[in-house]
Structures are given as structure tokens and as C-alpha cells.
Amino acid sequence: MNLGAHMSIAGGLPRALERGKAVGCSIVQLFLKNQVRWAGRPLTAEEAAEFTRVQAETGIRTVFAHATYLINLCAPDEKEWARSVDAFHDELLRAETLRLPFVIIHPGSHKGAGLDAGLERITAAIDDLHRRTQGLGVRIVLENAAGAGNLVGSRLEELRGILERVREPERLGFCLDTCHLFAAGYDIRTREGLAATLDAFDRLIGLDRLRAFHLNDAKKGLGSGLDRHEHIGQGQIGLEAFRALLNHPRVGGLPMSIETPKAEDWDQRNLATLRALRDSGGAGLSGRGSLPPSGRGARSGSGSSRGRSGGRRSGRS
Ligand SMILES: [Zn+2]
Numbered sequence: 001m002n003l004g005a006h007m008s009i010a011g012g013l014p015r016a017l018e019r020g021k022a023v024g025c026s027i028v029q030l031f032l033k034n035q036v037r038w039a040g041r042p043l044t045a046e047e048a049a050e051f052t053r054v055q056a057e058t059g060i061r062t063v064f065a066h067a068t069y070l071i072n073l074c075a076p077d078e079k080e081w082a083r084s085v086d087a088f089h090d091e092l093l094r095a096e097t098l099r100l101p102f103v104i105i106h107p108g109s110h111k112g113a114g115l116d117a118g119l120e121r122i123t124a125a126i127d128d129l130h131r132r133t134q135g136l137g138v139r140i141v142l143e144n145a146a147g148a149g150n151l152v153g154s155r156l157e158e159l160r161g162i163l164e165r166v167r168e169p170e171r172l173g174f175c176l177d178t179c180h181l182f183a184a185g186y187d188i189r190t191r192e193g194l195a196a197t198l199d200a201f202d203r204l205i206g207l208d209r210l211r212a213f214h215l216n217d218a219k220k221g222l223g224s225g226l227d228r229h230e231h232i233g234q235g236q237i238g239l240e241a242f243r244a245l246l247n248h249p250r251v252g253g254l255p256m257s258i259e260t261p262k263a264e265d266w267d268q269r270n271l272a273t274l275r276a277l278r279d280s281g282g283a284g285l286s287g288r289g290s291l292p293p294s295g296r297g298a299r300s301g302s303g304s305s306r307g308r309s310g311g312r313r314s315g316r317s
């Protein structure tokens with residue numbers, strides 16, 4: 001299976017894996033350090049070794065990271081931009097040490113400088129980071145934004161704008177968040193609506209560049225621009241979008257993480273809801289079954305994660 005949740009690293013990075021296992025995650029998303037601080041303690045070799053050991057023990061197949069929220073790669077101010085690039089570089093190195101395949105980041109805010117200025121800033125940031133992480137396995141993955149204010153990346157055309165500007169586009173991946181799509185005006189409530197959105201993504205960016213999904217229902221309506229996550233099936237999106245996504249022949253096997261409100265046993269309940277949607281309700285988007293998730297060619301095999309070409313390491317031991 002490819003379903004999991006964002007889990008807390010309170011008490012140490014390996015604790016996120018144990019928490020994930022306890023609620024039935026097959027995959028886990030985590031922060032690499034306290035998400036509201038610029039600096040973090042250095043990652044020690046012991047911690048990294050413990051992380052790898054606990055990952056094997058828990059059997060969590062795929063673990064990936066989400067960048068801290070302070071980082072703004074679109075920042076017009078030179079100092080803030082440089083600080084952001086340095087902080088994200090540090091996170092990419094941490095992820096590499098932990099052998100994580102990628103770190104997901106929101107493009108950021110142009111803060112009123114305009115979309116073109118924002119695209120130019122983030123392109124320069126990604127080029128710089130690609131240069132500084134040359135030869136490493138870890139990848140930068142951009143997440144679509146919900147859309148309010150000066151945020152860059154709520155329209156798929158804006159994500160494409162970044163892709164076509166960077167010097168090494170083959171190293172860049174993408175993550176789609178269902179709540180953000182819906183808040184940005186993409187009506188994914190029906191199978192047809194979801195298919196049209198994924199078609200647009202395929203045309204503009206390419207489904208083969210997708211590395212993960214964030215599965216969140218939305219508290220607010222279509223096009224609200226508001227980033228408010230709701231429990232699966234309890235918000236404005238409803239279950240059909242998730243059913244279609246989970247059974248989609250091309251992207252249904254990608255890692256999918258919920259980022260829904262944490263209270264009581266809601267992680268278990270949301271994951272159970274999603275599991276029940278898989279392989280149920282008919283034929284999925286287009287006659288499922290030809291590509292079972294476990295048999296996709298996307299995995300790079302087990303054992304050493306070095307030297308694979310796709311930037312994905314879901315098959316690590
Ligand atoms: Zn998200």
C-alpha cells in the first residue's frame with residue numbers, strides 16, 4: 001500500500017516512523033527539524049543510523065520530508081531569499097543523510113513583487129540548490145499552492161513556468177495536494193473533473209514528474225483560495241475524488257499522505273476511509289487492474305539507493 005500520514009518528530013526523527021506504524025501508515029511524511037525555527041541541531045550519525053534501523057523495523061516503505069514553513073524561495077528581499085536557500089540546502093542534506101528520496105516545498109510568496117519576479121526568484125533558488133546538491137540522490141519536489149494572496153504555484157501554469165525556466169528540469173519533482181487544487185479552483189469532485197485536472201497536469205508538466213499526493217478534503221468551497229484541510233469525505237470535495245485518485249491507473253500507486261487535523265484516532269479513521277475506497281465502486285477512472293501499485297515500474301528496487309536514475313527510493317530495504 002502507499003497510504004500514510006504526516007507524523008510528528010517530537011522526541012526525535014525515528015519517533016515519527018513509530019507513530020506512523022501505530023496508526024497503520026505504509027508511508028510517512030515528516031519535518032526534518034522543528035518547522036518554525038530557522039536553525040536545527042546538526043543531525044548526528046547515531047540519529048541517522050537509528051532512523052534507518054527503525055525504518056527497517058517498522059517496515060515503513062517510503063518516507064519523505066516536508067520543508068519548514070519559514071523558507072520562501074520566491075522572496076524578493078535578497079537577504080530573506082539567501083537565508084531561505086541556505087535553510088533549504090540544509091534540509092536537503094539532512095534528507096540525503098536519512099536516505100529520503102525527496103523534500104516537498106511550497107514555492108512561496110512573491111510578497112507583491114509580482115508573479116514574474118516570483119518565478120525568477122524561485123528559478124534562481126532551484127538552480128543554485130541543484131548546483132549545490134550535484135551528485136546527491138535527494139530531489140526537490142514542488143507542491144501546488146491553495147492560491148490566496150501572493151502565493152506562487154496555485155495554477156498549474158505557474159508550476160510549469162518554474163519547470164521550463166530551471167536549468168535541470170529533469171531533477172525537479174511535483175506533489176499535488178487535493179485541498180489546494182480545490183481551493184485554487186480545480187473542480188476535482190467528480191471522476192470527470194479529476195481526470196480533466198490530471199490531463200491538464202500531464203499536458204503542462206507530465207504525470208511522470210509527480211512524486212506524491214497530499215490527500216486532504218477541504219473545509220472551504222471551490223476556488224476559496226483558503227488552505228483549510230478537512231477529514232476525508234467530510235469536506236467540500238467529498239469521497240469521489242479520492243476514490244478516483246486511489247484507483248487511477250497511472251498515479252494511484254504513488255505515495256499519498258494525509259495532512260488532516262490530528263485529534264483522537266482520526267489518522268486511523270481517515271486512512272481506513274481511504275483504504276475502503278481503493279478497488280471499490282466499480283472500475284475506477286478507466287478500468288483498473290492493468291498496473292497494480294506494487295508492480296509499477298517506478299520503483300528503483302531494493303538495497304542501495306545510490307545511483308538510481310529516477311530519484312525515487314521507495315524500494316529501500
Ligand atoms: Zn499539502
Ligand SMILES: [Zn+2]
Binds near residue numbers: 179
Ligand atoms: Zn495545505
